[in-house]
Amino acid sequence: MKMTDRTGRGLRACIALLALLTVAACGAGQMSGPNATPEQAAAAAYRSPLPPSITLYTMINNRTDGGAHTSMMINAPSQRVVFDPAGSVRFQSVPEINDVLYGITPDVEKAYESAHARSTYRVRIQQKQVPPEVAERALRLVQANGAVSAAACTSATSGILRQLPGFETIPSVLFPTKLMEAFDKLPGVTSRELRENDEDDKDLAVKRIELDWQKTKNP
Numbered sequence: 214m215k216m217t218d219r220t221g222r223g224l225r226a227c228i229a230l231l232a233l234l235t236v237a238a239c240g241a242g243q244m245s246g247p248n249a250t251p252e253q254a255a256a257a258a259y260r261s262p263l264p265p266s267i268t269l270y271t272m273i274n275n276r277t278d279g280g281a282h283t284s285m286m287i288n289a290p291s292q293r294v295v296f297d298p299a300g301s302v303r304f305q306s307v308p309e310i311n312d313v314l315y316g317i318t319p320d321v322e323k324a325y326e327s328a329h330a331r332s333t334y335r336v337r338i339q340q341k342q343v344p345p346e347v348a349e350r351a352l353r354l355v356q357a358n359g360a361v362s363a364a365a366c367t368s369a370t371s372g373i374l375r376q377l378p379g380f381e382t383i384p385s386v387l388f389p390t391k392l393m394e395a396f397d398k399l400p401g402v403t404s405r406e407l408r409e410n411d412e413d414d415k416d417l418a419v420k421r422i423e424l425d426w427q428k429t430k431n432p
Contacts, residue, residue: 239282239299239366249308249315257308257316258292265289265348267377269370271337271393272329280389281334283367285374286317287355289348293317295325298361298369302328302415304423311360320426328418330409339396339404347377367392 268286273279284297295314302325308315317325330336343351354373361369367389374380380399386392396402411418 239364248310251310253308254310254315259316259318259321260291261288261293261317263288264342265345266340266342267348267351267374268338268340269393269396270326270329271339271389272334273337273390275333275335278390280367280391280393282329283370283389283392285370286322287348287351289352290345291349291352293322294352294355295322296355296358296370296373298358298366299363300366302419304419306423306426310356311358313355324422326407327409328415328422330407331411331415331418332409336407337393337404338407339393339402341379341396341399341402343377343379347379351377371395 266288268288270282270284270286271280272282274281282300284295284300286293286295292315295317296312297309297314298312300312303309303314304321304324307317307321314321314325326336326338351373354376358369358373368385368387371383371386371392374383374396375385382398383392383395386395397404
């Protein structure tokens with residue numbers, strides 16, 4: 214049967230809607246607050262002693278095994294940040310400017326990962342060491358990218374990666390697990406998976422983490 218133009222347009226619209234629904238978790242829930250000032254971001258900057266690297270986070274639905282969100286951590290010599298495009302995990306003490314989170318200390322790194330892992334979702338964490346200049350370029354690219362619209366977390370992340378030396382084989386993709394699979398094929402990638410059994414509410418997890426931080430500062 215020959216497909217009419219109207220039928221073709223309808224089919225393409227349905228496919229586009231399905232794609233948006235599949236990655237609708239990007240940006241769902243808690244919305245980012247106003248941007249921090251450059252001074253606040255600079256004051257929070259953290260330099261890790263670990264080798265320069267790029268870490269890809271993929272949040273996966275435990276029921277469907279479908280990808281729900283993509284983000285990445287960049288450990289550059291100058292500082293370590295998380296690029297969380299259209300993300301919904303935000304800590305009051307962690308400055309954010311246009312989806313870039315600053316001051317990613319080991320405690321913040323652990324908290325960020327834990328807030329995403331819960332009874333309904335697991336986190337696949339893939340890391341690749343890179344030359345210092347590649348990490349610095351990645352940092353500059355995410356800082357210049359601007360805030361990302363809802364459901365565009367994976368396309369934004371893959372778009373950044375594709376501009377980096379050593380990541381030329383990364384395709385332009387919309388689905389988190391597709392990017393995860395492509396990243397896994399890069400040489401030198403190490404992977405781990407984080408599973409936790411707390412309730413399916415990231416906002417509660419963030420509040421609990423922040424309360425624990427306050428108790429540590431003011432015992």
